[in-house]
Amino acid sequence: MSNQAQSDALNAYNTLAGQSVTQTLTGQDLGGLTLSPGVYFFQTTAQLTGTLTLDFASDPDGDFVFQIGTALTTASSSSVDVINGSSLGGVYWLMGVTGGSGTGSATLGSSTVFAGNILALDSIWFGSTAKILCGRAIALNAEVTMIDNLISNNNSAEDFHEFAGIARSDFGSYGFSGGSGTTPPVVPVPVPGALLLFVSGMGSVFAFGRRFFSESRPLIER
DSSP, rough: OOOHHHHHHHHHHHHHHOOOOOEEEETOOOOOOEEOOOOESSOOOOOESSSSEEOTTTTTEEEEEEEEESSEOOOOOOOEESSSSTOOEEEEEEEEESSSSTTEEEOOTTTTTEEEEEESSSSSEEEETEEEEEEEEEESSSEEEEEEEEEETTTTTTHHHHHHOOOOOOOOSTHHHOOTOOSOEEEEOOHHHHGGGGEEEEEEEEEETTTTTSSSSSEEOO
16 A cells, blocks of 8 residues: 555656646745746745735636745745635645755744645655645655644545634645546545555644545546
């Protein structure tokens, strides 16, 4: 199961990394921006300080793909807000697209409220109480380190809202991965139960998922 999860994650990473760039944002902080669906490229590192708004209004069934050369870092209490989406919309973050081993990482600062699917070539590190609401954290070659964190791809669940105390919607997309699509998936998402093998935990870790120990859901529908 873990080998299949690794293979699925790598296929998804390569598919997304091969998409044509819409806009280059190298050297620009994502904080304060409002973006439309597209493929956004950073030659080296990417930084988020404050709030990034991802607005699907121009293409509710589209995708946001962030191709980041080396590493993504968010400042404490930063956030990603997703609006005007649909069940077919996707949000993906890739780290390490221009570098080799040891260069593709994500660091979510303490109390960050993130959104979307993180696929890091190497590691992902969560600061204290950082959250991914509507998404996943997948590290291909290293580990995911968590400290009292929450990751969910099932944000319509009543128990999730009660537990997290934050109301967010993924518009029925299974954590912004086009979960209600009717076309055959390009790449399947790894089964979350298998991905736990790659997690290094410190403190409490909470995960919510529609099909946490069930069959794979497509990470990329179109």
